[in-house]
Amino acid sequence: MKILIPIIFFIFCLLFSSSSSSQTSMFEFCVANYTAPYSPEGYSCKSPEKVTIDDFVFSGLNLPSNTNNLAKTGFRTVFVSDLAGLNGQGLSLARVDYKAGGVVPIHTHAGASETLLVLEGNLTVGFISSDNTVFLKTLNPGDGIVFPQGLLHFHVNQGNASAVAIVNYNSPNPTFQYVALSLFSSDLASRLVTAITFINPSEVRRLKALLGGSG
Amino acid sequence: MKILIPIIFFIFCLLFSSSSSSQTSMFEFCVANYTAPYSPEGYSCKSPEKVTIDDFVFSGLNLPSNTNNLAKTGFRTVFVSDLAGLNGQGLSLARVDYKAGGVVPIHTHAGASETLLVLEGNLTVGFISSDNTVFLKTLNPGDGIVFPQGLLHFHVNQGNASAVAIVNYNSPNPTFQYVALSLFSSDLASRLVTAITFINPSEVRRLKALLGGSG
Amino acid sequence: MKILIPIIFFIFCLLFSSSSSSQTSMFEFCVANYTAPYSPEGYSCKSPEKVTIDDFVFSGLNLPSNTNNLAKTGFRTVFVSDLAGLNGQGLSLARVDYKAGGVVPIHTHAGASETLLVLEGNLTVGFISSDNTVFLKTLNPGDGIVFPQGLLHFHVNQGNASAVAIVNYNSPNPTFQYVALSLFSSDLASRLVTAITFINPSEVRRLKALLGGSG
Amino acid sequence: MKILIPIIFFIFCLLFSSSSSSQTSMFEFCVANYTAPYSPEGYSCKSPEKVTIDDFVFSGLNLPSNTNNLAKTGFRTVFVSDLAGLNGQGLSLARVDYKAGGVVPIHTHAGASETLLVLEGNLTVGFISSDNTVFLKTLNPGDGIVFPQGLLHFHVNQGNASAVAIVNYNSPNPTFQYVALSLFSSDLASRLVTAITFINPSEVRRLKALLGGSG
Amino acid sequence: MKILIPIIFFIFCLLFSSSSSSQTSMFEFCVANYTAPYSPEGYSCKSPEKVTIDDFVFSGLNLPSNTNNLAKTGFRTVFVSDLAGLNGQGLSLARVDYKAGGVVPIHTHAGASETLLVLEGNLTVGFISSDNTVFLKTLNPGDGIVFPQGLLHFHVNQGNASAVAIVNYNSPNPTFQYVALSLFSSDLASRLVTAITFINPSEVRRLKALLGGSG
Amino acid sequence: MKILIPIIFFIFCLLFSSSSSSQTSMFEFCVANYTAPYSPEGYSCKSPEKVTIDDFVFSGLNLPSNTNNLAKTGFRTVFVSDLAGLNGQGLSLARVDYKAGGVVPIHTHAGASETLLVLEGNLTVGFISSDNTVFLKTLNPGDGIVFPQGLLHFHVNQGNASAVAIVNYNSPNPTFQYVALSLFSSDLASRLVTAITFINPSEVRRLKALLGGSG
Known part of the structure; x- marks a missing residue:
């Protein structure tokens, strides 16, 4: 049998070889090449042979972000500008830290929906629809909300303790436009x-x- | 020859008849049936045999809209809620009238880009990018601007005369969210x-x- | 208080700074870089720091276009090839002038719906569905129509006076294919x-x- | 061991049970329910428990279609109106038969690209771009062409023998608009x-x- | 002045009233109506006046899920079938608990990318590209990965302690297809x-x- | 009259000339430029003046592919890597040959639906839904099936004769991920x-x- 294995293996290599050129897997994922042109749909793709697991892995979301600022909040983002493997995948995330009284002021994301999940503390979150109806809720750990795409929304830590949340977007590059x-x-x-x-x-x-x- | 024409015609009727059922043209357009369920993509379609030219035609955009209000502006909209034929077609429009001092306050459209074309008077228009850069211009008749999707923008008639503009959206249902x-x-x-x-x-x-x- | 302001400002600058790199606003808009590669989705993006208001503003649609030709019609287009800021925004527009007897011959736009608004004169417009039904209407100033995506359509000025219309597309680059x-x-x-x-x-x-x- | 298997099996059943309701697989496919409302995106979905393999299987494309008509061509279509399982899947196909001299007259598909593969005989096929360039080729068995979305195109059997082709569309409902x-x-x-x-x-x-x- | 306010308010109410009907905000969000027809794009929309904040808020992701099963893992999902407000918003999430030795067996999501963020313990995660390259990493708390759309992937808790992760999808209804x-x-x-x-x-x-x- | 024709022609050339630059037809199709950057949406476009009919035409699908391998099957693919004109057109195809006992092992395509049409022999084909229901059928010449997007599926030639099928995808680049x-x-x-x-x-x-x- 041993002598046969190389032959079978050789034959097997032909199994899925086809008349196609070898480029067929190129669009399976498109890790960002930050130095090449980019288009409305995202960055150009890094050459597949240069892609490694590190293009897809991020770290540090266990660490608090800096909240020493006027808003008393801080972000650790994992957007396509932070993680090349998000390019073309249609999602991203961030950790948000809030001191007591911390706020993420009212803002929109031009082309993204958002979910927010409270990990610690409690947060008052809300969004406003275009007929000026306010959708408001105070969330505790394990609670969360979906913010519909494009609507004005905000987070406020009205408690006495700090809070932590994970936010997710259905865009690799959610832009933030703060009204203030x-x-x-x-x-x-x-x-x-x-x-x-x-x-x-x-x-x-x-x-x-x-x-x-x-x- | 005359005697042959009916025969040829009969034969021709079979030309594009196929083994398909007769439903193949149903999605060619999808005129809104306002009383049926609707989905994120729009209204259900009216039965094709009930569709007429009037589902596609609008009128009245030569008439000024009512500007007797605080903002001194008025809209005549042609959105999917006004014109059933816009359903699924991905665009809509409106006429805007501005008295001297009229303003369309700062707002966003959740899922639509916009073009504005000045027909009469002059308008100061602007939008703000997420790095807080202001893009501002005063437009005269025949001038116009594209407002990128999702960004805060506004129109102000700083002149002494009334103004008229045509605005267009790449959505049949552009929602307006006014910050104020x-x-x-x-x-x-x-x-x-x-x-x-x-x-x-x-x-x-x-x-x-x-x-x-x-x- | 005055002495505090710079400090508050300094602190505030950190408010929305995050662990993200500075590239997050890059896809907010994508002004065309005409000299870089382009893809099915549009042109590559101009570097954000080179973008100005002039990339978004157009002019001249108050002026008649040249109608001294066989069809007795003329266009002034604001397509992505004319205005870089339309890239990736999904819409465009044009002014059309028609002498008496002027015609826009029967044609399609491969990937765009269209609205037409009559500003002056009157126009007979129509489209034909794939079961060969004709949808036909004569429009007066302030009237308009939506042409469903991909269907054959035409405009004819059957009046004795010239006419003017504004046409809008839900594509930044509506190609015209004239049957004749x-x-x-x-x-x-x-x-x-x-x-x-x-x-x-x-x-x-x-x-x-x-x-x-x-x- | 035998006595343990049911227990293991019972435990395993809980493996992927979650706190979710049981509706999660509903959008995996959406077989057309022809009697429910439909939208620009397609038909409503048949209830999953009524779906069978027969919703996905078609037959008869080995049989010639009727070519006794003026164009001397015939179609056997597998569109969403013929096969409910194509709903929402974004593709469809047809068999075309051509007698000697048979023609598929110049036409467009509003929202679909097409590939054509010649199985028998030879066909002269062509499309025309919007700058009026003609792309023309005579194809033999095993040859084929892609017709870009929305452009006018045609097939002509200029040979002395009949011909057969398979055409495919990237739409479950490609509408045909024949110029003539x-x-x-x-x-x-x-x-x-x-x-x-x-x-x-x-x-x-x-x-x-x-x-x-x-x- | 006081006497004027009601008048101003009355006038202001006309500010954004237009010639449009009152249906313009209907597509701003589309909360699922589980009892109406659904399409490839999602559920039909609940009538706006019946929508409340509770359609957008979820809870319980602070609680461990049941891991007493063969795979030693459990899910708490927030998919569109669990939370009506996710309909049409293009994202969803879940909490995953893993006992020591717990595994999420190799699987795909037909139409969704995924991010995974480790909250507790450590997880070995991997995906395989279509050229059979394995992308593998052991993640600690605060680490995470993006799984490219459609590729086979898995999670294994090789540690001695339990683990917790949050997973997010760019689909409101990510179907799971487990190979085993x-x-x-x-x-x-x-x-x-x-x-x-x-x-x-x-x-x-x-x-x-x-x-x-x-x- | 003869003397007028050149003049009319000259005038006619101005008919569709507009104030637009000459770039308006650039996105009508986007033939792949394999040496330029590519993005999640596909390759950059070849310069239009270099495009010829040969960018759209393929051949050789009348010829059997090599089945001398373990799986006893072979493919001749017409994917975007084989035919530049498929770029951006959203579809592709292949011919598959099966010896008696030949198999296309269980696999998925990350972002594509598929139709399969049997030309010769018979094939047992199946797909499995995420609730582990098997949809299975043995197909004869002229029969076919649609495989829903993203689901595991397979083809087996259980007959004593060889078989041939044509497969089509609604993607120009369907990646194959074989479980084994x-x-x-x-x-x-x-x-x-x-x-x-x-x-x-x-x-x-x-x-x-x-x-x-x-x-």
Whole structure:
């Protein structure tokens, strides 16, 4: 039998060889090549022979993130810019840490739905629909929520203890657009901010000063 | 020859008859049946034999819309809820009228890009990217802009005359989420509004009173 | 308070900084880089720091287009090849001018639905479904129609005055395939044209001569 | 050991039972329920417990189709209207028979690409791009072509023998729009046909008579 | 001023009222109506006025799942069949518990990518590409992996302690197809199993007995 | 009249010229440029002026493929790696030959549905759903089946004669993942194979030796 095995093996190698060229597995996954052109659909693909397990593995989400900031929250993200193997796979995640009083201010993700799962502490989370209905809930560990795609939403730690959550997106690159930063950290002229939000000019100026905006 | 034509015609009728059932053209278009179940992708389809040209035709976009309101703007929409033939076709449009000082406050469309074309007057339009860069331009008749999908944007008529624009969306049902209405026309508790926007409580209360919110 | 502001600002800058690299906003929009490779989904993206408002703004749609041609119609297009910011945004538009008797001959767009809005004059527009039903309407200013994706359609100015329309597509690059040009401006052999259309050979030759075809 | 097996089996049954309800496999496939509402994406799904292998199996493509018609061609289709299991699967196929001189006249499929494989005889096939370039080839048995989505194309059997081909689509419901039938089997007014195609009125009338159109 | 507020409010209510009907927000989210027809794209939508926050909130992922089974693993799923608000949102999640020696046998998800994040213990995880390359890693708390869409993958707890992971999918309904159950819990005839896997008939019979299959 | 034709023709050339640049037809099809970057959506596009009919035409599917191997089957594929014109078109095909006793072992295609049409001989084909139901049928010439996307399936020639089938996919690049090769031709450690499949270690070693695996 021993003598036959190499022959069988040789024959077997022909089993799935076909008239096709050898490129057929190239789109099975598309690990990001950060230095090549990218398109609306994502990065160009790294050459398959350079792909390793490390392109798919991340670490560090057991560690708290830095919450020493105004919002008292911090993120550890695993987005396609952090992990090349997410390219073209349509999902990503992050760990969020909240000190007591920490907040993720109201924001949207242009092209992604989100789930949030509370690991520690409790969080008041909410989203608002386009008819201005508020969907609000305080979540405890093991609780979670789905934020529908594109709607304004927020997280607030109203408790006295810190909190931790895992958030997931159905996009490898969920962009965050924070309302407060868009309006008050930017150089959008204060009179325009008032016109498009109805907020008093003096309050706009105060917030621009607070959040580093100009104009 | 005349005698042959009916025969040829009869034969021709068999040309494209096949072994298929007669249902093959059903998905060519899917005019909305507003009374049947609907799914994330749109309404169920009206039975093809009930479809007429009127399911595809709209009118009235030559007429100004009502601008007697706080924002001094008005819309005439042609969305899938207005025109059944838009169902499944992936686009829609509207006419917008602006009095002098009229504004379309800052808002997003969850799943749609937009183009705006100025027909009369001039409009200052802008959008903000997620790194808080402002893209701003004053447009004259014949000018226009594309608003990238999901980003906060606004229109302001800073001129002394009224203005008219045509807006188009790559969705038959572009939802509008206005930041000011989400925050100040809703029943979201004022202290939460402050927490997630950094706006002073007194200003939040003023805006809630102005815009009809509670909480 | 004044002395605190820079500190607060410094702290705030950390608010939304995360463990992510700085590439997360790259796919928020994808302005076309016309000189890089392009894929079925569109052009490669211009480097974000080179993007300006001018990549998103177009002009000139207030001006009539040239209608001194056989069809007595003219187009001013705002497609992705004209406006880089349309890349990946899924929509585009054009202005169409029609002299009295002007026509946009029967054609299809391979992957796009279309809306047409009449601004001036009146237009007879129609499309044909695959069971050879004709959907036909004469439109006046402010009227419009949706042409379902992929179906043959046409516009005819049967009035005595010129007409103007705005057309919109749910693709940044709607290709136009005109039946008459495909058959009679090409080099498709006349006998093949007859075989696949049933049009008399002499008429095929006349149309090839008229429209510049050969074969 | 024998006595242990039922116990192990009982335990194993719990292996993949979870806290989820029992509905999780419902979208694995969606066999068409022809009597329920349908949407732009396809038919509603038949209840899973009523699905059998016969929903996925077709037959008869070894048999010639009827070619006794003006075009001398015939189809046996396996579209979603013929085979419920194709619903939501994104593909379909057909067998085409051509007598000597048989033709599949110039046509488009609104939302589908196509491959054609010649089994018997030879076929001249072609498509035309939107810049009026003709892509033409005569195919022998074992040869084939891909017709890009949405473009006008045709098949002609110029040989003296009959031919057979298998065509495949990346849609479960490829609609066929034949140019000649749209123009000449419909009730589109002859003067409009002339306006939008440049074909002489007398030829339009001849073709309307031949192909059963009116107007 | 006080007397004016109701008037302003009344006027403001007209701000965003348009000529559109009131149905425009219907597709903003599509909470599953489990009793209505469903399509390849998901369930029909519950009527918006019946939607509450509870359609979007889940709980219990802090609790271990039952691991008293052959595989020594258990799942708590939050799929669309568990949480109606996930319908149409394109994502879902689950908690997985593993006793020492626990395993999630090799399996695929037909239409979903997956991320796995280890919360407790350590897990050896792997996937195999179509050229039979194994991508393997042992993960500790805070580590994770992305499993590319459609590829065979598995989790094994090779440690001496129990482990916990959170898994996320970019589908609201990720179906699980376990190789061992497909082959050995089904009624696929043993000789066919041998033919399509090369596994010895006696081993096939042993596994069928172990896993409850027949044939 | 003759003297007018050149003038009319000249004028006509302006008919469809517009204010657009000349790039508008670039995405009509996207023939693969194998040497440029590729993305999750496919290859970059070859420059249109280099595209010829030969980019769309394939041949040789009338010829049997090599079945001198362990599985007694052979493939002739027409995938995007074989035919550049399939890029972005969403479909592909292959011819399969089976000697008596030939088998296409159980496998999945990560992102593609499949149809199989028997041309010669008979084939027993089957797929298994995620609740371990087997859908099985023996097909004769002219019969066929649709394999739902992502599910495990197989073909076996149980007859005494050779068989031939045509298979089609709704992807230009259907990857094949064979269960037996993933487990036994790879270097996945035998004890892990046993853990994730329940197959006896001795049988795993036998299969690794047979199929060329290690570990």
